[in-house]
Amino acid sequence: MNMISTATKLIIKLAEGHHLTQEEFRILLENYKDLQNDATALARQKTVERFGKGIYIRGLIEISNICKNDCYYCGLRRSNPHCRRYRLTSEDILACCQKGYTLGFRTFVLQGGEDGGFSTEELCDLVATIKQQHPDCAVTLSVGERSRSVYQQFYDAGADRYLLRHETADEQHYRQLHPENLSPKIRKQCLKDLKEIGFQVGTGFLVGSPYQTIDHLCADLMFIQDFKPHMIGIGPFIPHKDTPFGQMPAGDLDLTCFLVSLLRLGHPNALIPATTAMGTLAINGRERAILAGANVVMPNLSPPVHRKDYTLYNNKLSDGAEAAESKDVLEARLHAIGYHTVIDRGDFQSAS
Numbered sequence: 001m002n003m004i005s006t007a008t009k010l011i012i013k014l015a016e017g018h019h020l021t022q023e024e025f026r027i028l029l030e031n032y033k034d035l036q037n038d039a040t041a042l043a044r045q046k047t048v049e050r051f052g053k054g055i056y057i058r059g060l061i062e063i064s065n066i067c068k069n070d071c072y073y074c075g076l077r078r079s080n081p082h083c084r085r086y087r088l089t090s091e092d093i094l095a096c097c098q099k100g101y102t103l104g105f106r107t108f109v110l111q112g113g114e115d116g117g118f119s120t121e122e123l124c125d126l127v128a129t130i131k132q133q134h135p136d137c138a139v140t141l142s143v144g145e146r147s148r149s150v151y152q153q154f155y156d157a158g159a160d161r162y163l164l165r166h167e168t169a170d171e172q173h174y175r176q177l178h179p180e181n182l183s184p185k186i187r188k189q190c191l192k193d194l195k196e197i198g199f200q201v202g203t204g205f206l207v208g209s210p211y212q213t214i215d216h217l218c219a220d221l222m223f224i225q226d227f228k229p230h231m232i233g234i235g236p237f238i239p240h241k242d243t244p245f246g247q248m249p250a251g252d253l254d255l256t257c258f259l260v261s262l263l264r265l266g267h268p269n270a271l272i273p274a275t276t277a278m279g280t281l282a283i284n285g286r287e288r289a290i291l292a293g294a295n296v297v298m299p300n301l302s303p304p305v306h307r308k309d310y311t312l313y314n315n316k317l318s319d320g321a322e323a324a325e326s327k328d329v330l331e332a333r334l335h336a337i338g339y340h341t342v343i344d345r346g347d348f349q350s351a352s
């Protein structure tokens with residue numbers, strides 16, 4: 001049997017058993033250009049069987065671009081002197097939620113740098129107030145690494161979900177992307193804590209980050225296979241001009257879409273976003289992600305005046321279909337590929 005037919009069988013094996021070995025993932029990744037069409041078609045079919053053509057929407061509120069970390073890839077890194085820093089007030093954030101609610105959002109994602117200026121108490125009060133004002137909505141936090149007791153306080157305040165990408169599962173590679181004070185073990189421990197506490201947890205990785213190899217991607221797929229997150233967010237690395245990786249090439253959209261398909265086949269119930277980075281790399285990047293198995297989009301609900309300051313990478317999209325207030329543009333683009341948005345919290349559910 002030639003390698004391509006072996007690999008095609010592995011795609012079917014993944015779809016049926018939701019499990020492959022690291023070596024089997026390697027065969028898929030080494031041959032991905034020949035497998036893309038089959039993987040996309042099967043992942044799309046499985047997504048539609050499970051979720052129909054409805055796409056969940058999350059209102060993304062970028063609450064602060066102040067960060068104590070210095071990740072080599074990120075435009076918000078503390079050593080970037082050109083980043084115009086801001087921190088939203090609780091009133092700003094509540095106003096974003098109110099606007100989002102009117103637009104039909106039933107999940108609010110509060111994401112930000114690791115900004116010590118937001119106390120745990122303030123974040124907990126904020127979460128509790130959002131839940132009080134919008135009891136039919138879910139609140140997702142994505143504010144980085146905290147202690148287990150802080151995560152517990154967020155959960156007790158009413159937060160439903162937490163997003164924390166592991167970025168890369170390989171320890172050495174992690175060290176090539178982050179300064180020494182950041183530890184891959186702590187990041188993974190945070191994910192474990194979040195899950196044990198009871199959050200719906202999202203993780204994910206950068207595709208095409210500097211020094212990444214096929215082995216690293218296999219390790220990412222294995223980590224996710226073992227961890228079984230409720231949400232899986234991946235996106236291509238895109239350079240930011242004011243970071244040490246400013247001259248590095250961006251990740252590949254075809255490969256990212258292929259990985260979305262593999263993740264869908266391995267995790268049929270997972271919530272998988274078509275990420276902003278995919279939409280930034282190509283005009284139809286968001287649609288391609290959906291057709292490859294994504295079922296969530298996260299339009300930007302931040303105050304428009306600050307959107308250009310949350311620049312994780314060059315040319316990050318924040319207008320058009322990426323802007324919450326242009327939901328009709330998003331809707332039209334989804335309709336063009338046969339999909340539509342749904343007004344729903346869009347919680348993780350095991351198959352019925």
Ligand code: SAM
Pocket residue numbers: 073074075076111112113114142143144145163164165167205206235236237238239240277312313
């Ligand atoms: N501070 C929180 C954390 O660390 O999880 C949330 C904010 S962080 C900026 C959100 C995500 O942006 C990261 O998990 C990372 O994967 C992504 N990101 C940062 N820089 C990027 C880049 N240059 N290209 C693509 N994605 C990037």
